[in-house]
Amino acid sequence: MNKGIILAAALATGMGLGITTWAAAGGLQAPTAPITIEGKKPAKFNHATHTALGLACGTCHHDAAHKPRTAEAIAALPDAKQLACETCHNEKFANPKLRKRMDVFHARCKECHQAGVNGKKGPTGCSGCHVTQKKKAIEGC
Ligand code: HEC
Ligand code: HEC
Ligand code: HEC
Ligand code: HEC
Numbered sequence: 001m002n003k004g005i006i007l008a009a010a011l012a013t014g015m016g017l018g019i020t021t022w023a024a025a026g027g028l029q030a031p032t033a034p035i036t037i038e039g040k041k042p043a044k045f046n047h048a049t050h051t052a053l054g055l056a057c058g059t060c061h062h063d064a065a066h067k068p069r070t071a072e073a074i075a076a077l078p079d080a081k082q083l084a085c086e087t088c089h090n091e092k093f094a095n096p097k098l099r100k101r102m103d104v105f106h107a108r109c110k111e112c113h114q115a116g117v118n119g120k121k122g123p124t125g126c127s128g129c130h131v132t133q134k135k136k137a138i139e140g141c
Contacts (some may be wrong), residue, residue: 027076028077044131045129054118057074083102113123
């Protein structure tokens with residue numbers, strides 16, 4: 001049995017969800033477990049904590065026109081590569097201020113943690129996000 005048949009069966013026996021949720025039921029969804037954002041200074045990130053704050057996907061995920069991506073638009077993507085920040089924010093990005101990983105991530109993550117959401121603030125100290133590397137000291141921390 002292929003994926004399509006399982007999906008069709010799941011939809012047929014589904015919970016009366018509208019057609020608009022078809023893509024969301026079968027496509028890319030926010031990971032339920034915490035992820036590690038890889039790089040020179042890996043950082044931890046948990047979608048569940050953030051969506052529980054009521055944040056829409058488009059708070060962090062936008063398209064090539066900088067338009068916020070909805071859950072439905074994300075579900076319809078062929079793979080997760082289009083969501084990876086560095087797919088666009090790399091040395092070729094038009095705006096030189098948004099080429100470096102640290103600038104892009106810190107702008108998105110740290111600025112909100114400082115401002116907070118409904119009175120809840122996020123961690124702003126390096127070790128609040130960055131995974132502690134036991135082997136060698138983290139430069140700059
Ligand atoms: C709110 C979360 C958060 C906090 C707090 C934070 N960072 Fe980051 N930082 C990230 C994320 C996410 C990345 C992207 C992961 C990567 O590039 O390794 C990143 C990337 C970086 C990079 C870039 C690595 C590269 O490839 O160029 C450096 C350096 C860095 N952080 C240093 C720090 C220092 C120093 C502090 C404390 C003063 C700090 N960060 C606090 C989330 C955070
Ligand atoms: C607070 C910020 C934030 C919010 C809100 C958010 N995401 Fe993400 N998401 C991220 C970051 C950061 C990554 C990792 C990007 C990278 O590695 O470059 C990511 C990665 C993903 C991935 C790829 C996972 C993987 O393992 O490759 C999917 C799928 C995803 N998000 C879906 C969603 C959906 C659907 C929503 C809304 C329900 C959502 N995200 C809301 C920040 C967010
Ligand atoms: C499909 C391409 C693309 C992807 C993927 C992408 N961006 Fe962007 N991003 C843009 C464009 C285009 C702009 C607008 C640039 C400008 O205004 O000069 C932008 C602007 C930004 C800005 C500055 C304006 C603002 O919204 O605050 C930040 C910060 C940012 N992106 C963070 C991220 C993060 C974090 C991710 C990964 C979760 C990400 N971007 C993924 C294309 C992308
Ligand atoms: C729009 C606001 C917002 C953005 C954007 C955001 N955060 Fe947060 N984050 C929060 C708030 C608020 C909390 C505290 C949640 C609570 O206390 O329930 C938090 C908590 C956290 C925590 C500690 C709790 C946990 O989930 O483990 C980590 C780590 C974290 N964020 C990492 C990140 C990283 C990395 C990014 C960027 C990729 C990011 N956050 C983007 C608002 C945000």
